[in-house]
Amino acid sequence: MMNVPMIDLKIQHQALKDEIEQAIQGVMERADFALGQDVACFEEEFADFCGTRYAVGVDNGLSALELSLRALGVGPGDEVIVPANTFIATAAAASFAGARPVLVDVDPTTCNIDPKAIEAAITPQTRAIIPVHLYGLPAEMDAIMDLAEEYDLHVVEDACQAHGASYKGQRVGSLGHTGAFSFYPTKNLGGCGDGGIVVTDDEEVAERIRAMRNCGQWEKYYHELAPFNHRLDTLQAAVLRVKLRHIEDWIDARRQHAALYAELLADGGVITPTETPDSTYVYYVYVVRVPQRDELRAWLWEEAGIGTGIHYPVPLHLQPFYADDGYQRGQFPVTEQLCEEILSLPMYPEMTEEQIAYVADRIRDYLG
Numbered sequence: 001m002m003n004v005p006m007i008d009l010k011i012q013h014q015a016l017k018d019e020i021e022q023a024i025q026g027v028m029e030r031a032d033f034a035l036g037q038d039v040a041c042f043e044e045e046f047a048d049f050c051g052t053r054y055a056v057g058v059d060n061g062l063s064a065l066e067l068s069l070r071a072l073g074v075g076p077g078d079e080v081i082v083p084a085n086t087f088i089a090t091a092a093a094a095s096f097a098g099a100r101p102v103l104v105d106v107d108p109t110t111c112n113i114d115p116k117a118i119e120a121a122i123t124p125q126t127r128a129i130i131p132v133h134l135y136g137l138p139a140e141m142d143a144i145m146d147l148a149e150e151y152d153l154h155v156v157e158d159a160c161q162a163h164g165a166s167y168k169g170q171r172v173g174s175l176g177h178t179g180a181f182s183f184y185p186t187k188n189l190g191g192c193g194d195g196g197i198v199v200t201d202d203e204e205v206a207e208r209i210r211a212m213r214n215c216g217q218w219e220k221y222y223h224e225l226a227p228f229n230h231r232l233d234t235l236q237a238a239v240l241r242v243k244l245r246h247i248e249d250w251i252d253a254r255r256q257h258a259a260l261y262a263e264l265l266a267d268g269g270v271i272t273p274t275e276t277p278d279s280t281y282v283y284y285v286y287v288v289r290v291p292q293r294d295e296l297r298a299w300l301w302e303e304a305g306i307g308t309g310i311h312y313p314v315p316l317h318l319q320p321f322y323a324d325d326g327y328q329r330g331q332f333p334v335t336e337q338l339c340e341e342i343l344s345l346p347m348y349p350e351m352t353e354e355q356i357a358y359v360a361d362r363i364r365d366y367l368g
């Protein structure tokens with residue numbers, strides 16, 4: 001029996017071991033541990049990568065989202081529209097900024113926020129939308145930016161799963177007013193620990209986030225803004241600079257793996273992800289839909305040595321943390337059905353064609 005884990009971080013780190021150790025050595029020698037040289041260099045390189053003027057490194061993706069909202073002036077009394085089908089951090093950022101996340105349903109084909117559902121949820125209190133580029137597929141940004149213009153709303157892209165994805169030729173993060181990224185180790189660009197970044201073309205917003213991540217100060221010991229500590233660690237920035245040099249190759253590899261899965265799973269009893277003509281899907285995870293999801297998942301693990309995941313099993317409106325917000329089961333039928341049927345297959349750049357063929361064959365065996 002072959003063994004195919006859902007993700008394998010060891011291979012990538014083994015391949016980059018020398019480069020990464022050298023980068024870490026550099027930080028050790030300079031001893032510029034807090035907001036050191038590698039943070040500033042990485043910010044410049046990541047802004048370039050996204051095609052934005054500014055980037056501000058922070059400690060994780062959740063902070064990138066929360067500080068974006070705060071810098072845009074979103075707070076108590078405001079509503080922020082968020083898809084129900086996402087990771088908890090998208091909504092939590094709005095909650096922690098003091099605003100109310102207003103959940104809406106998603107499109108059944110793309111699994112991304114449905115622009116029609118956004119418009120239906122807009123009230124006089126709405127101040128922002130957080131579209132998520134879920135699984136690495138850009139949300140429908142033209143429709144979303146049109147709504148933002150019409151109703152005078154801020155748009156914070158949750159690009160935590162979509163480093164390098166593009167929409168109509170533009171990289172995600174550069175489409176909204178800010179873009180938030182996570183460098184959690186499993187993400188398409190992941191550190192050796194936590195990290196995050198905000199990208200934007202708005203100088204004032206960038207400066208506010210720069211102050212807020214570092215004790216609310218522009219000038220040392222003069223604290224004008226909320227005095228948080230959300231700095232990006234210099235060691236992580238040094239590692240991320242090394243890894244950013246390889247991301248285009250990793251995106252290509254992910255896309256090739258996805259194409260092979262789609263070919264081998266065609267008519268195999270699962271619904272494979274849909275590519276849209278306007279977008280480059282970067283496949284943070286490869287999510288198929290199958291009604292017998294739980295049985296298949298257990299069988300793949302126990303009988304075939306294949307690891308899988310569910311992103312995510314419980315929609316946000318049914319999470320205990322939001323139990324007091326008045327949502328009902330049945331309120332977001334598309335999201336609820338997705339949560340029952342989605343299965344994330346093994347996906348990482350270093351996978352082999354043999355592994356992908358093995359996964360596809362075992363799925364066909366089980367369902368056939």
Ligand SMILES: *Cc1c(COP(=O)(O)O)cnc(C)c1O
Nearest residue numbers: 060061062087089090160182184
């Ligand atoms: C990973 C992720 C985040 C948060 O990232 P952290 O760095 O873990 O805080 C936010 N939104 C989405 C959609 C994510 O996948």
